[in-house]
Amino acid sequence: VRETLLAAVGQSPAGFTDIRFHRRHGVRIAVRDRQVESTIVWQGTGGVVRCWSPGHAWGAASFGDPAELPSALLRAHELSVAVRWRSEHILPPQAARQIEAGCPPGRDPGDLADSLKQEVVLNASAALHATDRRIVESQVRYEDALVETWVVNSEGSCLVEWRPSIELAALAVAEEEGTQERALGSVGIAGHWPDLEEWVGSVSHIAGRAVSLLRAVPLQPGRLPVVLDPASAGVLAHRAAAHLCHGDGGEEEGAPVPVGTRLGPPQLSIGDDGTVPGLRGTHGFDHEGLAPRNTMLVRNGVVVEHVHTRTSAALAGMAPTGNARGDWRSAPAARLTNTYLGRGQGDLGTLLRDVALGLYLSDPVAVTLGNGRAGLRGGYARMIRRGELAEPVRNAVVGGDTFALFGLIDAVAGDFRWDPSAARCSRGGLGTVAVSTGAPHVRLLDAPVGELA
């Protein structure tokens, strides 16, 4: 592959050329109520070549096999110059990089028998049902993959990485006297099978959550102090704040929030770090061949930078941040990697201590964002009474105007942790990418609760 890609890029007539090529294979297993529902084995190969010359458009063409690359490269160049544009944009050069990162030994899930994978998924389903007689339904979904990614460009970069991943997600539904409650959880790991078996060993806690919600009373809409667990705070920071910092245009919000905008109080800092070892969003290089880095997006409550591709950085007059990612046949866009909300001081007890009546929200299910509003739905929540965690409640949502919501943060604990769940980031029609989020416990004062934005 290396010789083919390098030969092709060397023959390009364009001012700048880059080639990205992926090979991947994997398995998906879905189990419901201790029965295999489907097993799909998949494989794919493909890539995209981009050309650009000063005064012209970007031209991009896909290819399925490296043997098709010479014709795809000519096509990309032809597309680039097919229509003359009055474009004055210049792509600043980047230093050449060389990386060859193989799959860590013993981490390729393709080396494991599918029957072993199926057994683990069935065990997880059985464990959910065995937790309590009130568990009436379970769903467990397993997915693994090994992805080989090549990036070669005309500046002399040649990079390749093999990346294994295993994801498992479990849903438990409990029912009693006409009331039904559900709980879910997931884990995403970098191919280390014992980590998966360990997680499956504790899967019954998901069923336990569903059962405990059966007796929970609905949360009354209103305003309360809210303490978010690290997983909830991390996903809120990712979806409701960092998504406003895509340098190539926000989605629902249009253009990114301008640098200098106050988003929250001084104790709020949010960053995106594609370099943290072992996390889902960590890569040796982005899909334009650049090194990921730790990018501060919000410092002391103020937006200070955006995540960029080379193109969006050039348009904004900024430096690229190593956040370019795309699916295997399309040009890359700015995507988040491992988003975090920075640590403060103290721990959960510190945050609970001053709360006479409030809400503790954990195990996030979803964050919605649109029209300037953000909503966070927790999979589990408990009331806080006189500084202590008390009874569980249903309908645990917190939501409101995005900026106002962050403005309600009054305390950030120091108990930072990365969330191990199989998080995926979706951005408009750009597909999903694996990401991680991390945060400490966070407290909001008088947040709107009980009704989604």
Place this chain on the structure above:
Amino acid sequence: MIQRLIDQLSPRVAEADAVRVTDETVTVTVGREAWPAVSRIEGTSWHLRVQQDGRVGLAGAVDDRIDGLVERALGSVAVGSPGPLHLPAPAPLPAVRTASPAAETLGPRDLAALAEQLMDRLGASGRRVEAWAERSAGQVQVGNTRGVLAGYEVTMVGVGARVGTAGPQGACQCEVHHVGVDRPGSADLERLVDEVDRRLRPVMVVREAMPPAVVVGLAPRAVAGLLRMLDPILTVRARGDRPSAPSPGQTESGWSPELTIVDDPLVDGRPGSRPIDDDGVVSRRVTLLQDGSIRGWRCDLATGERLGLPSTGHAVRTPFAEPRVGPSNTILLPGAVDARDLAGLVGDGVLIMDLPARRTNVHAGQLSCATPWAFQVVGGEVAGRLPRLTLRDSLFQMFGRVRAIGRELEWAGAVGAPALLLDSVVVSAD
């Protein structure tokens, strides 16, 4: 090629079926402040199912190496789901137009001209416009070991724009698009320009409180958003989900007798048009809701079998996923009212131009859906823009309070809808 695959599998398995999809898409993006781009993406995808010894295995691929695909499918049988593989017998295909030879020949220059034409028409002073035009052409083939071997050509041409303003009342951005089998004509572009002009009209921003329940007029694009939210209610969910009779919330809420909703893959030239689904079942028009009564749900062969119903021909298969049930073209049948002056019909209330589809509770139908494209209407005239209006009502009950349905059907992608006038919709504005 699909026949070769089936021939190769026939002696080795009890049953098998496959879907092969090819596609070539050219996209042009232009904008005064954007970096112009032209791309051509080609692809082939396969989804193969095999049944042997009472187990079903699935395999997917995005190339034509069918030997590997067959081996992966056979390998997955050992850990596959127990049960039969339901296959249809061959049947004549109905007539439906899914492709346009003229659209197939559209190249980058044609698409650039289309995008620039739209950009020029939308580029009034102070507006920021990014326009795009896209043409895809391909083929869908379906085959199985019972003798089904069918296929159809597909073309799709889309044109759209993201338009932003930065007026004294604050920044505002809207997105519009048109898509169909044929190249868009001048009338299609003018409709987009007219819609942008109406949505970005320079009216004052209203920040006063709204009455809790108001008359709401929904433009066709907003009705399309509501219909998308109904999709999960009118579709038997993914195989394995427990298909069941509609919940009391769905049947007892009193859908308006004026409402009839159909799913019609046999409408010519729409994104969901097709003569056959991915199970190999020939397509037909299905009435989902007739005169306010639920008549059926979309389902595929597997979910239909579980319900004891025939498939409605709504199987969807993509290479890396298990089969699912999905809509083709969803249509709310027009009524008799001339709704060209929708604000005039509203009188005093709210006019909604666009409504993003949101997930809905399929049992209770409770909805909380915000839109920046709502306008306050007073005395039949637009009085101001409501920067954020939220519908906080039951989807089922809203569809029970239909005052009028427009007589002009408009398409937003694969959804055809007229304008709709609803009474007493619970809203909040902030």
